[in-house]
Amino acid sequence: MPAPLHFHFDFISPYGYFASLQVEQLAARHGRTVEWRPMLLGVAVMKVMGLKPLLDTPLKGDYVRRDVLRHARKQGLHLGRDLNASVGNPLPAARAFYWVRQHHPELQAAMVHALYHAFWAEGKDLSTPEAVASIALPPGLLPAEVAAGVASDEASTLLRNAVSASIAAGVFGSPTLVVDGEPFWGFDRLGEAEEWLATGGW
C-alpha cells in the first residue's frame, strides 16, 4: 500500500479550503489516500517565523483578498465570509478534527469537509466548542460529544502534538502537500505535486 499524501492546512486558510476540495481526487488518481493534518499557522508557525498573519500584511493582504475572490469566481464557489472580517481562532475546529480522528477515524475526511464548508461557504463562527458542535456534522456524530471532545484535554494534547509534527516537517504555510517526503507549498502547486507523483520526481 503506497504511503498517503500528507495534507497540512489551517481551517482559516482560504487556499487550504480550495485545496481540500481537490486533494482526494488528486491522490486517488495515483492510488493514494490523504492524511489530513490540520494545524495552526497563527498560534505556532507565526511565532517560529516571526511573520504577521497573511491578511494583516500590508500590500500582500490586499492581493490575497483579490486573489481569493478571483479564484472563487473561477471555480464557481460561494464564499460566505467577508475577507476583511476577523477569522477568529481556528483552535476549536482543529481540536474537533483530532478528536474525531481519534474516536471516529472513519469520519475524519467528512469532518474536514464539514468544518471547511461551515467556515468558508457558510461563514459560520468556529471559535468555541459550542460553535463547532452546532455545524452540520457528519452523520454519526452527536453535537454534545463533539463539544465535550473539543473541550477535552485529550483533544488539546492531540492538536499540540500535531502542530509540532507539522512544524518539524517544515510546514509553514497552508496548504502544504507532502508527497513521499517532498513538500509542495501552495494551492497553486497542486499541479506540480501531481506531476511529481506521476513521474516519481526530478
Added chain:
Amino acid sequence: MPAPLHFHFDFISPYGYFASLQVEQLAARHGRTVEWRPMLLGVAVMKVMGLKPLLDTPLKGDYVRRDVLRHARKQGLHLGRDLNASVGNPLPAARAFYWVRQHHPELQAAMVHALYHAFWAEGKDLSTPEAVASIALPPGLLPAEVAAGVASDEASTLLRNAVSASIAAGVFGSPTLVVDGEPFWGFDRLGEAEEWLATGGW
C-alpha cells in the same frame, strides 16, 4: 496596439529569474510586449510590509532553497550561486537597468537578461557599479558608460521613482505580472496570467 504586460521583479529573486526566461514568449503568444520593472524588495517593500527577507525566514527559507533547486533541475538550468550565501545589494543592477532604458531603450530587454544571467547562472557579484559594468554587456554598451550611469544621480532618481510606482501598483513580491491592471504574483502563476490574457478574465 494592446498594452504591454508589466513585469515587476527583483534581480536577487530566483523566481524572477525563472520568469524572466519565459515572460516574453508568453506575451508574444497574445500579441503583447513586456514592460520591464525591476524593483527592490529588500529596500522598499520589506519596510512597508514589515517582513524579513525570504531566505532569512525560518522554515520558509529552507523550503524556498529546496524549491528553487527543484525547479532549476526540472528546467535544466544551471545556478551558479550558493543559495545560502548572501545575495548582496541589487541596487546597482536595478539602477543599471533604468539607466540603459533611458539612454538605450532598444537594449533594455537584453540588459535584463545580461544582468540576470550574470547573477544567477554565473554567480557574479553585482553590488557595485564596477561589478555591474564588468558583466557580459549587450553589444552597444561600453563598460565605462555603464559604470558611470549606475553611479549617476539620474539612475538613482529613475530607480527611486520606479520602486515607488511598483509599490503604488501593489507589488510586494517577485515576480509580479500585471495584465491590464490585474496582478499575478509568483512564478507559479504565469499560467494563470496567460489564461487571463487568453480569456479576458473571469
